[in-house]
Amino acid sequence: MLSKQRFLTVAVVGEPNAGKSTLVNALVGQKVSIVSSKAQTTRCNLIGVFIEGDSQIVLTDTPGLFAPRERLGRAMLHNAQAAIKASAGALLVVDASHPRVEQNLRFLEEKKNVCGILALNKIDRVERSKLLALAQSFNERFPFQATFMVSALKNDGIKDVKRFLANKAPHEAWLYPENQITTLSLRLFAAELTRERVYKRFYQEIPYACTVETIQWEDFSFKNETRVAQDIYVQKSSQRPIILGQNGEKIHAIRESVQKELSAVIERKVHLFLHVKVRENWTEDKAFYDLWNLRYDA
Numbered sequence: 375m376l377s378k379q380r381f382l383t384v385a386v387v388g389e390p391n392a393g394k395s396t397l398v399n400a401l402v403g404q405k406v407s408i409v410s411s412k413a414q415t416t417r418c419n420l421i422g423v424f425i426e427g428d429s430q431i432v433l434t435d436t437p438g439l440f441a442p443r444e445r446l447g448r449a450m451l452h453n454a455q456a457a458i459k460a461s462a463g464a465l466l467v468v469d470a471s472h473p474r475v476e477q478n479l480r481f482l483e484e485k486k487n488v489c490g491i492l493a494l495n496k497i498d499r500v501e502r503s504k505l506l507a508l509a510q511s512f513n514e515r516f517p518f519q520a521t522f523m524v525s526a527l528k529n530d531g532i533k534d535v536k537r538f539l540a541n542k543a544p545h546e547a548w549l550y551p552e553n554q555i556t557t558l559s560l561r562l563f564a565a566e567l568t569r570e571r572v573y574k575r576f577y578q579e580i581p582y583a584c585t586v587e588t589i590q591w592e593d594f595s596f597k598n599e600t601r602v603a604q605d606i607y608v609q610k611s612s613q614r615p616i617i618l619g620q621n622g623e624k625i626h627a628i629r630e631s632v633q634k635e636l637s638a639v640i641e642r643k644v645h646l647f648l649h650v651k652v653r654e655n656w657t658e659d660k661a662f663y664d665l666w667n668l669r670y671d672a
């Protein structure tokens with residue numbers, strides 16, 4: 375007998391900064407992946423799950439498809455390609471205001487007969503008349519099963535994507551419990567929130583090779599409070615005072631902002647302690663790769 379439940383896995387791919395994570399968050403209806411205007415914000419594959427009717431859709435937000443230059447970049451690209459391989463479908467996200475994806479289409483070759491769909495994102499920035507021509511040119515180059523025009527930021531067109539994926543899902547049992555929206559641990563999610571703030575506040579000054587590690591997480595159940603300690607790693611000693619700010623004002627603002635968001639997510643008061651450390655070669659440290667499930671020698 376066919377299962378009533380339906381299930382589909384979809385890798386979300388595209389150029390850095392196309393809006394993949396924003397789209398995953400919009401589809402899930404909650405933040406599972408951090409967003410910034412800095413390219414290569416998403417560092418490893420992250421799962422976002424939503425349910426539509428009888429279908430459970432598992433999205434893998436990926437670091438995107440780009441030409442890597444060093445170890446971390448190679449590991450990120452490997453992760454994105456592995457997600458495409460492991461997923462039944464692929465959703466290519468294109469920034470409609472800066473469409474450049476020729477490189478990415480070849481990664482989708484193997485999905486030709488499965489479920490390759492196109493989302494032209496950021497349509498809030500583009501004239502409608504240009505979108506049709508753009509959709510057409512992409513569809514001439516790859517047989518997409520469907521094309522959607524969305525604004526992930528403004529939540530425009532999201533329902534149509536959800537419905538389409540739900541209808542595509544084959545009859546199969548769900549993999550995750552009904553209320554699970556991600557597989558990311560709270561420790562990692564909390565570290566990601568801090569990294570997001572660093573990227574947003576220091577867009578120019580701090581290169582993307584900055585990382586955050588949660589080193590302590592302690593729940594005090596008797597008073598519904600949690601103590602979280604994190605290390606922020608930068609690569610140069612000159613970057614440390616930038617993040618700290620005068621009299622620590624910058625780091626204080628980051629702390630306040632992360633505390634607030636994390637408290638809302640876990641519904642507990644959060645006491646966050648941040649330390650900025652300099653470690654020149656952290657991108658060569660295998661422990662960081664293991665933490666995010668990235669392949670060190672990709």
Ligand SMILES: Nc1nc2c(ncn2[C@@H]2O[C@H](COP(=O)(O)OP(=O)(O)OP(=O)(O)O)[C@@H](O)[C@H]2O)c(=O)[nH]1
Pocket residue numbers: 389390391392393394395396397408409410411412413414415416417436437438495496497498499524525526527528
């Ligand atoms: N105007 C507009 N901006 C958007 C939209 N979707 C995403 N953005 C912005 O685009 C930037 C990049 O968004 P992300 O979701 O981090 O993009 P990404 O593809 O996940 O980027 P990487 O993880 O770096 O590969 C952010 O500043 C978002 O706010 C949209 O629909 N409209």
Ligand SMILES: [Mg+2]
Pocket residue numbers: 394395396407408409415416435436437
């Ligand atoms: Mg991202």
